[in-house]
Amino acid sequence: MALILVTGASTGLGHNTASALADDGHDVVVHIRNQARLKEADDIAQWKGVVIGDLTELDETRDVARQASRFGRFDAVIHNAGTMQSSEAAAVNTVAPYVLTALMDKPARLIYLSSSMHRSGSTDLRRLTAGAASYSDSKLWVTTLALAFASRWNGTSSHAVDPGWVPTRMGGAGAPDDLTAGHQTQVRLATHPDVTPVTGGYWYHQQVQTPHPAAQDEDFQAHLIDVLESHTGVPLD
Template structure:
C-alpha cells in the first residue's frame, strides 16, 4: 500500500486518480484550491485521508500547500496534476506572473523543492508540448503578445523539462512525465475526442505500480506506454536553465 498526494484533485483527472488509488487500496491525500472546494472534495471522496487546501497561483500559496503536506508526513508518491488550460486570457497573479505559468510550471517546481522527497514524482504534460519549445528568455510573456494556447503548450513543455531535470538530479527517486490525452474534463471541453476512462490510469500506474515498465525514471508516457517527447526536452542545458529561472522567480532552490 502506498501513500500518494495528488494536487489539483477536487475534480477532473485528479479526483479520478484519487478514486482509483483508493479503489486499489492506497492511502490518498487530495488538494483543493479553497475551503469550499475542499468540502466538495471530501464529499466526493470521503475515503481520502485528508484534503490539503491552498491556491497554487502564488508562490506563497504553493509554499503553504507544501507546508500543510509536510505536516501530514512523507508520501511515497506525488502526482503533480494541478493545471489550467489553453483557453485562458492573460491573467497576472499576485506575483505578477502569467496564471498559466504560475500554476502549471512554477507551482509544481515549488512543491517539488519543498515537500519531503517521495520515492516517485509524476508530472502531467500534454501532447501539445511537442513543437512548443521553451522561451526561457520570456517565461513571463513580457516580450510577446499573449497567446493562451501557446502559453499552455509551453507550460506543458516546461513540465517535461522539470520531470527530466528531477530524474537526473535525484537518482534515488523515479520522476516521469505523461500526457493523459485530450479528454472531456472541465479543462478539455465537452468535444475532446480521447478516452476519458484511460486518462487517469497512467499517472496512478507510475505512482504505485511494481511493474518493471513503471519503475523507470526520466521517461515520457501515454496510456502506460513510453512515448517519445519533444526531443528538445532532453537538453540538459534547457533543464538547468529552467530550474535556475524557477528558483529565481520563486526564491526557492531545488535541493541536491
C-alpha cells in the same frame, strides 16, 4: 499500501486518479484550490487528508507544501493540477510543481502531467518571467522538469504523462480520448512495482513516447531550473 498526494483533485482527471488510488487501498491526500471546492466534494471520507491552496499564488503554494509535509514523506506525488488560462498557465503548470518538488521531502516517485501540446511550446524562458507563457509553453517546461528530475535524487524516479485530450471540464465534452485511460498511466506509475523505464519516461496511455527534444536537453533543463530558482527564490537541492 502507499501514501500518495494528488494535486488539483477536486474534479476531472485529478479526482479520477485519486479515487482509483483510494479504491485500490492507498492512503490518498488530495489538494484542492479553495474551501469552496471542498464544500462541493461529497467523498471526503475516502481521503487520508486534504490540503488547500491556490497554486497561482507563490505564498499559497509554499503553504500547500507545508500542509502536505505534515503527512510525512510521500511514496508518490502526482502533479496533476493544471489550467489552460494563459494568465495562470506558467504559475500553475510549471512554477507550482517546481516549488512543491523543491520544498517537500523527496518521494519515491514523481509524476507530472504534460500534454501533447507541449511539442509546440517555446524554449524562450523570458516568457515565463514576463507572465507571457502559453499553455503549450508551460507544458514543455513541466515536461522538461520531469525529465530533469529523473536522475537528480537517489531513490526518486520521475516521469511525465500526457493523459490525452479527455472529456473533463478543462478538456470539454467533445474531447475524443478515453476518460478512463486518462488516469490509468498515473495510477500505474505511482504504484506498480515494475515500471520500465524506471525513471525518465514520457508516457501516453501506458506507452513511452518521444517528447520535444528540448525536454531531454541537459543544458535547457539546467537553464530552466536556474530561471525557476531566481523567479521563485526557492532553491532546488
